[in-house]
Amino acid sequence: MKNSFLEISGLNKSFDGVKALADFSCSLEQGKIIGLIGPNGAGKTTLFNVITGFIPAESGRISFQGIELHKKPAYKIANLGIARTFQDLRLIYQISVLENVLLSFRNQPGEKLSNIFFKPKVSSKHETNNKKSAVSMLEEAGLGDKLNDSASELSYGQQKLLSIVCCLASGADLLLLDEPVAGIAPAMIEKILSIISDLPKQGKTVIIIEHNMDAVTQVCNRVIFMDAGAKISEGTPDEVRKDPKVIEAYLD
């Protein structure tokens, strides 16, 4: 059942009469990197918000690994194995880099009050293990010397990198990355793209929203072009780039 990894059909959502999603459908295979491109206001971020349960769709259905996501609260959807980053880059800035990653692990025993007091050993053992894997993830990402800095002390590029490390720590199978390389230095772009392109090897599926077409061409297996809330074109990066409907939409 490879095709049923993520099935989206007939999504509709409008804000004050403006269509953000117009009968949007698509189907994703596991282990692929999909680029979601399109002009500003095409509904790309809205699609992310609907998938992750932050905004309810007016109609349509989404199923993730065979589970219907409709009307599920955002935190439950996250716990099913969907992680995301935000266009306006969200992190917890007043706690350390390491703590941001620790926060992102799912289902920790120490997150329950009763466990802290009645099963302290289980909680602290779990925490120690999480700490080890968090440190190694951060070292691998090149943030090993920033562990105890507060997240606000990182550069913008490092913060974007950290937000991706947080998604990895969640153990999610589907990662939704909203503009992961926008506005950062070329060296950091390379770093982040190499991390992203390694993800399918770990069985992870990625959707990235990105305006940087070079980056999209470099890492994406498939590209979906959106305009006015609808899917205009889908295919390999080259196919989409040459699609006359896409060229027309960009010229408009």
Add this chain to the structure above:
Amino acid sequence: MEYLLHVLIMICIYAILAQSLNLVIGYTGLLSIAHAAFYGIGAYSAAIMSLKLETPFLLNLVCAGGISSLAGALIGFPSLRVKGDYFVIVTFGFQVIVFGILNNWFFFTGGPMGLPGIPQPVIFGWHISSHIEFLTLAGVLASVVFLISHRIIKSPFGRILQAIREDEVFALAAGKNIAAYKVSVFMVSSAMAAIAGVIYAHYISFVDPTSFTVMESIFIISIVIIGGAGSLWGPVIGAIVLVTLPELLRFIGLPSSIAANIRQILYGGLLVAFMMWRPQGLVGKFRFRLENAKK
């Protein structure tokens, strides 16, 4: 000597109140002005139980904590629906309701006259009567509250509270059921405030509604903010400073009628000054409300 011990006992009581409120305000970022209500629920539960049912101190302590945490859950739920300033108004409403009940339900609370003659506690045969014994009791309970807060804050649970304080959207996207966390932290905090109330009731041996007004809530908030919201030692330092300060005024030789007014002005002035120039308080790191937005 007894006077000094009395001040120390009051410091312990306020340290418990501030420590528990700090979990809600300092760590979770929910500004509640209903803390005196939970303090009052604890004190009245202990008073009513020991006067009408003649229950022992430890049972009063457990029951008062339980009753108060249920009341805390009641106010935790609206916190899921309303945010920021509106939540403050909800807590204010709760505070007013509790005061109204204490002041008017004569059969249970004695109304404005309060409940006198609350017996001194006996714990496993240890009769607590002198100031030094009360200080030991209050000190032990304050330490327990401190240690519980410490463990909560240093745990993954505490980390989630801090995430909620700064960015609920991030916490949701990380799979945290923030509604459950808010309600639980309110329940724990309210139970702790009740502990302070129980000590107070048995120590003073008299409760009346004027001890649990909104002014009292604001006093507890001042302790948290001036000590340092979002730090473990902040509420302790704050309680020491704010309980001792007005006592020092006595030694300047002001007549007591003026001293009482000066006290209120002093608290108000300090609160404004700290909010403007040192929002993180004496020992805190977290700048209360000021920098909740991105850096």
